[in-house]
Amino acid sequence: MRECSSRELLARLVAFPTVSRESNLHLIDFIRDYLAALGVHSELFHNAEGTKANLFATIGPQDRGGVVLSGHTDVVPVDGQAWTLPPFALSERDGRLYGRGTADMKGFIASVLAAVPAFLAQPLRLPVHLAFSYDEEVGCLGVRSMLAALQQRAHKPRLCLIGEPTELKPVLGHKGKLAMRCHVQGAACHSAYAPQGVNAIEYAARLIGKLGEIGADLAQPAHHDTRFDPPFSTVQTGVISGGTALNIVPEACTFDFEVRALPGFEAQTVADQLQTYAEAELLPRMRKVSAASAIRLDDLSAYPGLATAADSEAARLVALLSGSTQFGTVAFGTEGGLFDQAGIATVVCGPGSMEQGHKPDEFVSLEQLQGCDEMLRRLVDYLQQG
Numbered sequence: 001m002r003e004c005s006s007r008e009l010l011a012r013l014v015a016f017p018t019v020s021r022e023s024n025l026h027l028i029d030f031i032r033d034y035l036a037a038l039g040v041h042s043e044l045f046h047n048a049e050g051t052k053a054n055l056f057a058t059i060g061p062q063d064r065g066g067v068v069l070s071g072h073t074d075v076v077p078v079d080g081q082a083w084t085l086p087p088f089a090l091s092e093r094d095g096r097l098y099g100r101g102t103a104d105m106k107g108f109i110a111s112v113l114a115a116v117p118a119f120l121a122q123p124l125r126l127p128v129h130l131a132f133s134y135d136e137e138v139g140c141l142g143v144r145s146m147l148a149a150l151q152q153r154a155h156k157p158r159l160c161l162i163g164e165p166t167e168l169k170p171v172l173g174h175k176g177k178l179a180m181r182c183h184v185q186g187a188a189c190h191s192a193y194a195p196q197g198v199n200a201i202e203y204a205a206r207l208i209g210k211l212g213e214i215g216a217d218l219a220q221p222a223h224h225d226t227r228f229d230p231p232f233s234t235v236q237t238g239v240i241s242g243g244t245a246l247n248i249v250p251e252a253c254t255f256d257f258e259v260r261a262l263p264g265f266e267a268q269t270v271a272d273q274l275q276t277y278a279e280a281e282l283l284p285r286m287r288k289v290s291a292a293s294a295i296r297l298d299d300l301s302a303y304p305g306l307a308t309a310a311d312s313e314a315a316r317l318v319a320l321l322s323g324s325t326q327f328g329t330v331a332f333g334t335e336g337g338l339f340d341q342a343g344i345a346t347v348v349c350g351p352g353s354m355e356q357g358h359k360p361d362e363f364v365s366l367e368q369l370q371g372c373d374e375m376l377r378r379l380v381d382y383l384q385q386g
Contacts, residue, residue, distance in 0.1 A: 003114070003117050004034075004113070004114060005114055006107075006110045006111040006113075006114040006369050006370075006372070006373050007090075007097065007110070007366070007369065008114075009034075009109075009110040009113050009114055010090060010097060010099075010102065010106060010107055010110035010364075010369070011089075011090040012030060013027065013030075013101065013106040013109060013110055014088060014089065014090045014099035014100065014101055014102060014106055015088055015089060015090070016030070016088075017075075017088045017100075018073050018074050018075055018101070018134075019074065019075055019076070019077050019078075020074040020075070020076070020077075020134075020135055020137045020138045021077070023051045023052055024052050024053065024073045024074060024134045025051065025052065025053060027073050028044065028053045028055050028073065028132070031055055031109075031113065031132060032044070032055060034113060035057055035113075035116065035130075038116055038117065038120060039120070040057050040059055040116065040120070041057065041058075042055050042056065042057040042130075043055070043056045043057070044056075045145045045146045045149060047134070047135075047142065047145075052134040052135065052142060053134065054131070054132065054133045054134060054142055054143060054145065054146040055130070055131070055132045056129065056130065056131050056132075056146055056149075056150070057129065057130045058127050058128075058129050058130075059116065059119045059120060059124065059127060059128050059129075059130075060119070060124035060125075060126065060127030060128060060383065061124065061125070061126070061127050062127065062155070063155055064126060064127065064155055065126075065127075065155055065156060065157050065158035065159075066124075066126040066127035066128055066129055066157055066158065066159075066383065067126065067127075067128055067129065067157065067158075067159045067160070067161060067317070067379065067382075067383065068128075068129040068130075068131050068157040068159065068160040068161065068339070068344060069108075069112045069128060069129070069130055069131070069161055069163065069376075069379075070131040070132075070133070070143075070160055070161065070162045070163070070335060070339065071105050071106075071108050071109040071112065071131075071132055071133075071162070071163050071164075071350075072105060072132070072133045072134070072135075072136030072137070072142075072143070072335065073106075073109070073132050073133065073134055074133075074134055074135055074136055074137050074138075074142075075100050075101040075104065075106070075137065076100075076104075076137050076357075076358050078100055078360070081359070081360040082360050083360045083361055084360070084361055085098045085099075085361055086099075087099060087100040087360075087362075088100060090102070092366075095365055095366050095367065096363040096364070096365050096366070097363055097364050097365070097366060097369065098361055098362065098363045099362065099363075100362055101362070102352065102356075102362055102363055102364040103165045103351075103352030103353060103354070103356045103357045103362055103363065103364045104164070104165055104352070104354065104356075104357035104358065104362070105163055105164055105165060105350060105352075107163075107165070107350070107351045107352050107364040107368070107369055107372065108163025108164075108165075108350040108351055108372060109132060109163070110369070111163075111351065111369060111372040111373050111375075111376055112130060112163070112376065114373060115373065115376040115377070115379075115380070116130075118376070118377065118380050119380060119383070122380055122383070122384050123384070124380075124383045124384060125383065125384060126383045127383070128379070128383055129157050131143070131146060131160075133146065133335065136334075136335055138301065139177075139179065139300070139301025139302070139303065140301070140303040140333070140334075140335045140338055141301065143335045143338060143339075144338065147338055147339065147342045147344075150342065150344075151342050151343065156342075156343065156344065157344050158313075158344065158345065159313065159314050159317055159344065159345050159346075159347075160314075160336070160339045160344045160345065160346040160347070161317070161318065161321070161346075161347055161348075161349060161379075162334050162335060162336050162339070162346060162347070162348045162349075162350070163348075163349065163350030163351070163372070164330070164332070164334050164348050164350050164354070165350050165351060165352035165353050165354050165356075165357060165364070166328075166330060166348055166349050166350055166353075166354075167351075167352070167353050167368065168322055168349060168350070168351055168368060168371050168372060168375060169322065169324065169326070169328055169349065170315070170318040170319060170321075170322045170324055170325075170326070170327050170328070170347060170348075170349050171318075171327070171328050171329060171330050171347065171348040171349060172306070172307070172308040172309075172310060172315055172318075172327045172328070172329065172347055172348075173227060173228070173263060173305070173306050173307045173308065173329040173330075174305060174306050174329055174330045174331070174332065174333055174334055174336065174337075174348070175228065175233070175260045175261055175262055175263070175305045175331070175333065176260075176261045176263065176267060176302070176303055176304045176305035176306075176333065176337055177258060177259065177260055177261070177267070177301070177302060177303055177333050178258065178259045178261065178267035178268065178270070178271065178299075178301075178302045179256065179257075179258045179299075179300040179301045179302065180256070180257055180258075180271055180297050180298065180299055180300055181254055181255070181256050181297070181298045181300055182204065182207060182254065182255050182256075182257065182274075182295065182296070182297050182298075183252070183253075183254050183294070183295070183296045183297075183298065184200040184201075184203050184204045184207070184242075184252065184253045184254070184294075184295055185200065185251070185252055185292065185293055185294040185295070185296075186198030186199055186200035186203060186249070186250065186251050186252065186253070186286065186290065186293055187249070187251060187289060187290035187292065187293065188248055188249055188250065188251035189248075189249045190247065190248070190249070191246065191247045191248060191249055192247075194249050195289075196289070197249030197251075197289070197290075198249070198251075198286045198289050198290045198293050199249050199250055200242055200243075200250045200251055200252050200253035201242045201243055201250045201253045203253070203282055203286060203295070204240065204242060204253040204254075204255055206281075206282060207255075207274060207277070207278065207282070207295070208237050208240075208255060208257075210273075210274060210277045211235050211236075211237060211257055211270070211274060212235070214235055214270055214273055214274070215234060215235035215236070218232050218233045218234070218235065218265075219232045219234075220232075223262075223265075225262050225263075227328075227329050228262060228329050228331070229329075229331060230331075232262065233259060233260060233261045233262045233265050233267070234259070234260045235257065235258070235259050235260075235270055236257065236258060237255055237256070237257045238256055238257065238258065239255060239256040240253070240254070240255040240256075241253065241254050241255070242254065256300065259271075260331075260333075261305060262305065263304075263305035263306065263307035263337075264305075264307070267302070271297055274297065275295075275297060278295040279295075282295065283295060303333055303335070303337055303338060304337030304338065304340070304341055305333075305337050306334065306336040306337045306340055306346060306348070308340070308345060308346060308347055310327055312345055313345060314345035314346060314347045315327065315347060317347070317382070318347040318349050320378065320382060321349065321375045321376075321378050321379055321382070322349050322375060330348065330354070332354055332357075334348055336348055349375070350372065351364055351368035351369050351371060351372040352364035352365070352368050
């Protein structure tokens with residue numbers, strides 16, 4: 001099989017419309033077949049429905065830990081976005097490569113796949129592992145089954161590089177996230193007799209106001225960590241739904257909220273505070289009118305933050321690969337906290353910028369893609385030396 005450039009491989013990867021709501025199996029099959037043609041065996045970890053899969057492969061010795069190169073295969077939707085170029089076909093213009101996922105994060109995966117022949121050509125003292133996941137964009141869901149399997153192995157990887165777009169700058173930390181849905185059950189009646197009902201929207205508004213108070217407290221300087229922007233944990237309500245007509249006291253209302261938590265801050269604390277407020281202040285009033293009133297919090301998704309020490313082996317590796325010790329953090333989340341929880345020290349560094357991610361006409365520059373290729377060539381040298 002002839003060697004393929006990262007640009008050629010990126011064109012193939014972008015052509016798979018792996019929006020999180022759809023299957024990623026065609027892309028995974030392509031990667032598996034590409035690796036198999038080079039003599040590399042892949043393991044697949046499917047979801048319960050068999051419609052999606054993670055892929056894991058190892059190049060080099062199997063009896064010791066090595067370095068994981070990790071990326072997610074799913075992308076965000078293009079619905080409602082004003083694209084001027086086809087989102088699922090690679091377009092080149094003025095040194096930029098356009099298409100959904102070019103920055104977040106198929107550009108990195110393409111560079112990794114293009115580097116496979118170089119990894120195979122050398123007698124590696126430490127292995128390189130490839131880990132490509134599904135459903136990262138909807139709460140870092142897919143990678144968990146793969147990590148659970150790796151934790152059971154005698155020689156699990158010891159370091160992980162996640163290639164999220166950081167403009168190839170080394171990143172050691174990001175916030176965690178908790179996403180929840182609140183259901184408020186009230187009691188309907190004619191709006192002319194509003195006091196005889198329990199207005200679910202009004203009680204939801206009180207709960208949202210309480211979240212605002214909690215968020216304001218978290219923003220106080222005592223809770224700041226200046227490595228992050230913003231330097232505090234944040235709380236925000238993003239979706240709300242309720243009511244049927246203006247002349248009916250609304251019986252039900254739901255809203256979704258999230259906590260973006262600094263490493264070391266337990267996001268569940270916010271949900272616990274909201275639950276305590278609901279039980280102590282709101283439910284007694286609601287149940288005086290209707291005993292069936294209720295407030296329920298359901299988990300939607302969660303992943304931990306990441307805070308890798310600047311003097312760690314993982315930090316030294318990413319400094320070597322990126323050529324910089326100017327370590328930073330990012331505002332967006334990654335699967336890094338989950339790898340770290342699994343005992344695999346993790347850093348983040350990849351081509352492109354999240355300034356382009358999730359937007360119409362998403363792109364990665366050719367310069368960034370070539371820079372990632374060079375970074376992986378340095379990794380080949382590192383793995384030879386052990």
